[in-house]
Amino acid sequence: MQPFTIVSGAAIPFMRANVDTDVIVRIERLTSLPKDQLGPFAFESLRYLPDGSADPACILNAERFRNAPFLLAGDNFGCGSSREGAVWALMCLGIRAVIAPSYGDIFYANCFQNGMLPIRLPLDRIEALASRCADGSALTVDLRAQTIQCSGSDPQPFAIDATRREALLGGLDAIGLTLRDDALIRAWQDQDRVRRAWAWNSVRA
Amino acid sequence: MAGRTLFDKIWDAHVVRDLGDGWALLHIDRHLLHDLSGSASLADMTERGLVVHDSDLVFATPDHAVSTRPGRDGTTYLAGSKLWSALRQGAQRFGIRLFDLGERGQGIVHVMGPEQGIVLPGLTMICGDSHTCTNGALGALALGVGSSESTHALATQTLRLQRPRHMRIRCEGALGFGVTAKDLALHIIARLGANAGVGHAVEYAGSTIESLDVEARLTLCNLTVELGARSGVIAPDDRTIDYVKGRRFAPKGADFDAAVAAWRELKTDADAVFDREEFIDAREVLPTVTWGTSPEQAIAIDARIPAPRIAAGAGADATSQALDYMGLEAGAPIAGTPIDWVFIGSCTNARLSDLRAAADVARGRRIAPHVRAWVVPGSEDVKRAAEAEGLHQVFVAAGFEWREPGCGMCVAANGEQVPPMARCVSTSNRNFVGRQGPQARTHLASPAMAVAAAVMGRLSDVRALA
Numbered sequence: 001m002q003p004f005t006i007v008s009g010a011a012i013p014f015m016r017a018n019v020d021t022d023v024i025v026r027i028e029r030l031t032s033l034p035k036d037q038l039g040p041f042a043f044e045s046l047r048y049l050p051d052g053s054a055d056p057a058c059i060l061n062a063e064r065f066r067n068a069p070f071l072l073a074g075d076n077f078g079c080g081s082s083r084e085g086a087v088w089a090l091m092c093l094g095i096r097a098v099i100a101p102s103y104g105d106i107f108y109a110n111c112f113q114n115g116m117l118p119i120r121l122p123l124d125r126i127e128a129l130a131s132r133c134a135d136g137s138a139l140t141v142d143l144r145a146q147t148i149q150c151s152g153s154d155p156q157p158f159a160i161d162a163t164r165r166e167a168l169l170g171g172l173d174a175i176g177l178t179l180r181d182d183a184l185i186r187a188w189q190d191q192d193r194v195r196r197a198w199a200w201n202s203v204r205a
Numbered sequence: 206m207a208g209r210t211l212f213d214k215i216w217d218a219h220v221v222r223d224l225g226d227g228w229a230l231l232h233i234d235r236h237l238l239h240d241l242s243g244s245a246s247l248a249d250m251t252e253r254g255l256v257v258h259d260s261d262l263v264f265a266t267p268d269h270a271v272s273t274r275p276g277r278d279g280t281t282y283l284a285g286s287k288l289w290s291a292l293r294q295g296a297q298r299f300g301i302r303l304f305d306l307g308e309r310g311q312g313i314v315h316v317m318g319p320e321q322g323i324v325l326p327g328l329t330m331i332c333g334d335s336h337t338c339t340n341g342a343l344g345a346l347a348l349g350v351g352s353s354e355s356t357h358a359l360a361t362q363t364l365r366l367q368r369p370r371h372m373r374i375r376c377e378g379a380l381g382f383g384v385t386a387k388d389l390a391l392h393i394i395a396r397l398g399a400n401a402g403v404g405h406a407v408e409y410a411g412s413t414i415e416s417l418d419v420e421a422r423l424t425l426c427n428l429t430v431e432l433g434a435r436s437g438v439i440a441p442d443d444r445t446i447d448y449v450k451g452r453r454f455a456p457k458g459a460d461f462d463a464a465v466a467a468w469r470e471l472k473t474d475a476d477a478v479f480d481r482e483e484f485i486d487a488r489e490v491l492p493t494v495t496w497g498t499s500p501e502q503a504i505a506i507d508a509r510i511p512a513p514r515i516a517a518g519a520g521a522d523a524t525s526q527a528l529d530y531m532g533l534e535a536g537a538p539i540a541g542t543p544i545d546w547v548f549i550g551s552c553t554n555a556r557l558s559d560l561r562a563a564a565d566v567a568r569g570r571r572i573a574p575h576v577r578a579w580v581v582p583g584s585e586d587v588k589r590a591a592e593a594e595g596l597h598q599v600f601v602a603a604g605f606e607w608r609e610p611g612c613g614m615c616v617a618a619n620g621e622q623v624p625p626m627a628r629c630v631s632t633s634n635r636n637f638v639g640r641q642g643p644q645a646r647t648h649l650a651s652p653a654m655a656v657a658a659a660v661m662g663r664l665s666d667v668r669a670l671a
Contacts, residue, residue: 017523018399018499022637027618031241031270032284045639050625076400076433080635081616082242082335084351102403105369105435106335106349113353161367163228174353175255178361181222181230185363188221188232189259198456198464199234199328203261205454 002115003171007096008140010068013130014059017074021086021107024078030085038085039092064136067094072130074100075123078107087114097141099126099148112164115171117143119158143169208474210371211440212406215346215471219329227368233262233358235323235330237314238301240267240288241618242333246355247295257299258362264323265296266304268313269618273550273581273608279306282619299359304585310453312584312610315339315552319423320586322452326441326468331358336552336634338429342422343449344441344471346406349430369435370480372405373473376413378487383668385562386421387554387632387651389413390428391493391503393485399501402434405481408473409439413487419448420558427553428634431500440472492667495636495649496539497527502636506654506666510537530638531646532626540664544648546629547578547659548641549605551615554632554652555583560591563632563652564599566660566670572604573662579606581613605659617641630658 029041047058054061071090077100078086087110090098097117111118119141121129132150133139140149143165147155167174178185193200209217222230238246243265250257257263270285271277279289289306296303304310310321315336318324326344331337333355340347350364358364374393380386394401407429409422417425422439429437439445446465449455456464491505502524504511512535513524528535533542549555549563560582572578580600582588588610591597597607614621615633622642623629629647632655636647648664657667 016526018501020499020635020637022635022640026639026643027241027269027616028284028620031288031618045643050644076403079399079433080335080430080637082333082337082349082351084242084245084353087351102400102433104433105403106351106430109354110351113351161226163224163226163367174365175253175357175360178230178357178363178365182361185221185230185232185258185361189362192232196467198460198467199325201460202322202325202454202456205322
């Protein structure tokens with residue numbers, strides 16, 4: 001997994017609430033395309049007009065935000081479906097961090113599986129960032145220092161769970177980490193087969 | 206020490222290792238795979254050279270990308286056939302039990318799991334699908350996961366999880382005539398908001414919940430993720446135990462007795478503290494439909510479509526955007542809105558009791574001539590049971606198409622889409638932009654309300670048809 005340390009670049013002010021993962025990427029794109037080719041289809045129902053041309057009124061199409069590493073959004077970003085393709089589609093656009101007041105729980109967990117940083121900030125602070133960044137001005141997110149900085153102003157702190165931060169900074173592989181505890185897992189299972197025999201015997205039907 | 210919630214009790218009983226800061230390595234008792242996310246996780250396992258830790262705790266069935274056309278096989282929807290065969294091959298390679306098309310047990314994961322007794326009270330279970338929360342209705346700790354977490358669980362039979370906050374929704378009073386668990390769920394989401402449950406595990410409690418049969422509870426818990434929460438749980442009771450007893454993968458004999466003794470302990474302590482408590486008066490709930498593009502944009506069938514709030518900001522924009530997408534006018538009554546399609550199906554509302562409720566309204570009636578209407582049973586077992594009762598004949602006589610089990614038009618991953626600009630009344634769970642197809646307009650409702658709309662050709666109050 002790609003580690004996240006310091007990233008700088010433009011931030012797209014996409015200040016909608018309840019952006020769901022169906023809107024981020026349609027399901028049939030995930031049935032037919034590999035995960036690194038979802039970029040053209042990210043937010044397709046918002047980015048394109050019915051004739052298939054790019055909608056010039058859509059902020060996601062603005063030239064100054066091409067390959068922007070940050071997305072500023074409203075409450076409950078990534079709600080809905082568990083599709084991890086939503087994170088992959090954002091990554092295909094070049095997004096490395098989303099900044100929103102809250103996230104769908106499964107989307108939030110999926111971000112950390114892919115080296116994407118979902119930052120939680122109060123809405124008024126995000127709106128302030130959105131107006132500062134509307135012209136394409138750069139932000140810098142430093143996960144090590146846990147700060148966000150607009151060019152020409154002081155860094156502002158953000159909070160994140162320490163365990164998640166460590167995993168993202170190191171690009172850690174969770175499976176490898178857990179398999180180090182495999183003896184513990186197997187011992188727990190052996191005890192549980194006695195404690196809850198019903199939970200184990202019944203799968204053999 | 207303060208009392209523990211039902212969620213705490215299941216969680217605590219599955220901690221393999223405390224990882225600190227509220228994190229735990231949690232044992233996963235059951236893992237369900239479907240053709241979309243399951244095939245991805247299995248491919249990931251092969252690519253990384255990993256082995257499945259406990260293949261007998263994993264169950265697979267194709268549901269998302271398979272056609273529901275009568276007479277279908279795994280290749281009828283060609284674009285989905287590679288996912289179907291990847292699931293079959295992966296299951297075979299790793300020794301995972303598969304319930305394939307046409308076999309008993311096949312169906313929408315969240316329909317077949319409880320139905321087959323794979324999901325039981327007190328278990329932890331996951332699936333690479335957000336509606337895994339459905340299974341909490343049995344008193345299981347059921348979590349939707351992404352495909353990476355699914356791979357982690359295949360390789361280790363555990364997940365690294367952080368304990369969520371706790372939220373209890375107490376519902377008191379009897380549901381009125383024509384009002385179902387679906388209406389209750391939409392009412393709760395509209396009242397509390399689509400983000401109310403973010404970061405929380407929800408427990409549903411109260412006299413309303415106790416009076417719901419298990420299939421209705423599955424409908425209610427199914428919509429928990431539309432409230433923003435990853436899990437929703439209901440304490441197991443006599444109804445739950447009666448429901449589970451005798452199912453194919455349920456414990457038998459002395460194991461069943463031991464299980465029941467354990468399940469009786471699965472309730473929240475009187476002195477347990479929730480981070481958030483909400484109260485719903487079930488007597489206030491009316492037949493409910495959505496008007497917008499988020500499940501929180503729901504109103505009673507006798508209400509008027511809301512206007513964008515006067516105050517500026519994201520709220521007003523969201524309402525205007527939704528009205529624009531849905532082709533509706535603020536202030537107009539929602540009842541009477543002409544419709545084109547009706548979809549009865551999905552992990553929300555495609556169980557036998559749902560089909561019975563729909564058939565009760567359809568019996569002796571015809572759908573409006575301009576409406577196209579489908580019934581997609583939730584599983585092979587539901588389909589066979591419905592046919593044994595003659596429900597399929599009721600639907601066909603009324604002008605509905607009777608189809609094969611799968612997710613179908615709820616998620617439209619199998620090419621079955623509502624056409625652009627067409628308006629569909631759907632018993633599913635999401636009215637998102639483009640969910641049922643590009644520019645498709647979705648109104649979520651109960652099965653009975655969906656039939657009422659099909660018959661009248663417009664959004665209608667089912668109580669007027671009774």
